[in-house]
Amino acid sequence: xxxxxxxxxxxxxxxxxxxxxxxxxxxxxxxxxxxxxxxxxxxxxxxxxxxxxxxxxxxxxxxxxxxxxxxxxxxxxxxxxxxxxxxxxxxxxxxxxxxxxxxxxxxxxxxxxxxxxxxxxxxxxxxxxxxxxxxxxxxxxxxxxxxxxxxxxxxxxxxxxxxxxxxxxxxxxxxxxxxxxxxxxxxxxxxxxxxxxxxxxxxxxxxxxxxxxxxxxxxxxxxxxxxxxxxxxxxxxxxx
Amino acid sequence: xxxxxxxxxxxxxxxxxxxxxxxxxxxxxxxxxxxxxxxxxxxxxxxxxxxxxxxxxxxxxxxxxxxxxxxxxxxxxxxxxxxxxxxxxxxxxxxxxxxxxxxxxxxxxxxxxxxxxxxxxxxxxxxxxxxxxxxxxxxxxxxxxxxxxxxxxxxxxxxxxxxxxxxxxxxxxxxxxxxxxxxxxxxxxxxxx
Numbered sequence: 278x279x280x281x282x283x284x285x286x287x288x289x290x291x292x293x294x295x296x297x298x299x300x301x302x303x304x305x306x307x308x309x310x311x312x313x314x315x316x317x318x319x320x321x322x323x324x325x326x327x328x329x330x331x332x333x334x335x336x337x338x339x340x341x342x343x344x345x346x347x348x349x350x351x352x353x354x355x356x357x358x359x360x361x362x363x364x365x366x367x368x369x370x371x372x373x374x375x376x377x378x379x380x381x382x383x384x385x386x387x388x389x390x391x392x393x394x395x396x397x398x399x400x401x402x403x404x405x406x407x408x409x410x411x412x413x414x415x416x417x418x419x420x421x422x423x424x425x426x427x428x429x430x431x432x433x434x435x436x437x438x439x440x441x442x443x444x445x446x447x448x449x450x451x452x453x454x455x456x457x458x459x460x461x462x463x464x465x466x467x468x469x470x471x472x473x474x475x476x477x478x479x480x481x482x483x484x485x486x487x488x489x490x491x492x493x494x495x496x497x498x499x500x501x502x503x504x505x506x507x508x509x510x511x512x513x514x515x516x517x
Numbered sequence: 518x519x520x521x522x523x524x525x526x527x528x529x530x531x532x533x534x535x536x537x538x539x540x541x542x543x544x545x546x547x548x549x550x551x552x553x554x555x556x557x558x559x560x561x562x563x564x565x566x567x568x569x570x571x572x573x574x575x576x577x578x579x580x581x582x583x584x585x586x587x588x589x590x591x592x593x594x595x596x597x598x599x600x601x602x603x604x605x606x607x608x609x610x611x612x613x614x615x616x617x618x619x620x621x622x623x624x625x626x627x628x629x630x631x632x633x634x635x636x637x638x639x640x641x642x643x644x645x646x647x648x649x650x651x652x653x654x655x656x657x658x659x660x661x662x663x664x665x666x667x668x669x670x671x672x673x674x675x676x677x678x679x680x681x682x683x684x685x686x687x688x689x690x691x692x693x694x695x696x697x698x699x700x701x702x703x704x705x706x707x708x709x710x
Contacts, residue, residue: 359618366618370638373598373608380602406594407610410561414568414599420561422595430544430554450558 345381350514352378353494367494367516369404369465383408385513386491387415390461395488397460399423399449399480401472404465408493412463421453423462423476434482438475447475456484466494467510470501477508519697520686523573526699533569538702540566541682545707555682555704557592557653571596573701574679575603578649581676585648587611587668589635589660592653596681600651609641611650611664622670626663635663637671644672654682655698658691665694 352375354368373379390412399421400409406422413420426435426446433448454460462476473490480487487508495501495512502510524534540560547554561567578600587609588597594610601608614623614634621636642648650664661678668675675696683700691698 354619356618360615368618370610370617370619370641373601373610374641376602376605376607379598379608383602403591403594403610403612403616406591407598407608410567410595411599411602413561414564414571417564419564420567420595422558422561422591424591427548428591429558430547430556431542431558453558453562 343385345378345385346513348375348378349382349385349493353514355516367466367496369407369493372493373407382493382513383411383415386412386463389511390489390491391416393488394459395461396458397421397454397480397485399460399462399476401447401462401464401476402428405463408465409463412461418461419453421449421460423479424448434479436475436478436482438471440471447472447479449476449479451483454480454483454485458485459488460485461488462490464490464492466496467492467501467512468496468499470499470504473501473510474504474506477506520683520691521697521699522683522685522703523699523701528573533566533573534702536563536566537570537681538705541702541705543705543707553704553706555654557595557681560681561595570681570701571599571603574600574651577679577699578677579604582647583649583676584646585609585642585668585673587637587642587648587650587664589650589652589664590616593651596653597651607641609637609648611635611637611667622667624663624666624670626659627657628659635660635667637667639671642668642671642673646673647676648673649676650678652678652680654704655680655691655700656684658686658693658698661693661698665696669694 352372354371356366356368359366395416396418398409398413398418400406402422402424410420426448429448429450432451434451435446435448437444437446460480462473464473467473477487489509489511490505491511493513495515497515497517528534540563542556542559544554544556546552583604583606586597586601586606588594590610590612598608614636617636617638620639622639623634623636625632625634648668650661652660655661665675677697677699678693679699681701682704684704
């Protein structure tokens with residue numbers, strides 16, 4: 278079991294201005310107290326065809342681990358027996374309190390998806406709404422919320438999906454996306470893959486090409502990766 | 518309570534505001550008859566207008582020593598984190614009951630019929646921190662009041678509440694514990710296109 282310590286610290290924020298559009302690679306950002314930050318590391322993630330069903334796990338933390346990953350992983354709090362006994366809950370709210378780790382999380386996704394002609398970032402309610410918009414803004418894409426029923430006010434498409442007990446429904450605004458657009462789907466965590474699978478269906482039903490699913494955390498024992506209809510999955514942290 | 522509309526507070530004539538207003542879709546009679554729902558999802562589809570929305574808030578708060586951006590579930594989550602990242606602050610989600618897994622404090626607030634509850638993680642915010650609260654829209658201010666209470670109960674200073682859309686307050690109707698409220702645009706009555 279991966280142990281993660283809970284640290285609530287009033288961290289010393291790196292007070293750089295995060296540009297919300299993708300800057301050219303030689304851009305540096307000013308620190309509030311002087312000096313410069315080079316925002317993107319020189320580490321290159323291994324490239325692979327974006328629409329292949331990868332045989333190896335698409336994980337930033339495999340093999341040559343990006344140095345940012347370990348702080349991201351340790352910023353996630355583990356809460357046993359939530360929402361019920363036996364479930365080990367991966368709490369990303371502590372990651373959001375760590376300004377550097379949160380920024381690094383977004384940067385890792387932005388570095389991967391910038392310049393790949395992705396025009397749609399779909400985020401799954403509600404924690405996908407936290408990670409999706411900063412990524413969308415940085416890569417120049419639209420953000421499309423995938424929501425629980427009866428929240429979206431306009432005309433929607435619905436997709437039912439299975440829960441451990443019973444079913445739920447996910448909705449998307451019909452006119453949010455157009456056929457032929459290239460999309461990412463973002464959520465904080467992938468477990469069984471049911472939610473991601475529903476999101477893939479909604480987008481494909483209107484002719485959108487889902488390039489990849491991206492999550493901060495994967496629970497590999499639940500095999501969600503195998504339930505994505507062959508769509509690739511990219512995660513930062515794997516929790517066993 | 519000090520209510521400030523962007524066009525009357527430093528951004529008079531700023532063309533970004535009109536574009537932001539135009540990007541918001543009005544959906545009549547949702548969730549029920551008589552309500553003209555201000556739908557920000559169309560703003561999120563307009564990359565330039567969405568970016569301008571965030572940039573206006575970032576420009577306002579970046580030099581105010583804000584260490585906490587609290588966002589109200591769920592549409593506050595769409596705006597808050599990007600602002601937090603850009604100004605170097607933490608993002609703290611304020612959630613409906615039973616969503617946050619750790620120890621929480623809760624604050625009840627009034628709805629038109631009945632009441633609801635907002636929760637925040639204990640330990641997310643420390644005494645003395647300077648915070649802003651973000652949501653997509655403010656109407657009666659009930660949700661924002663609950664958010665302000667949660668933050669003040671742990672000793673944080675709420676510097677301002679910020680919303681993309683806000684109705685002009687009917688005198689005395691909205692109580693935000695005296696906190697300033699910054700609003701980008703007013704709601705539109707009906708879609709013109």
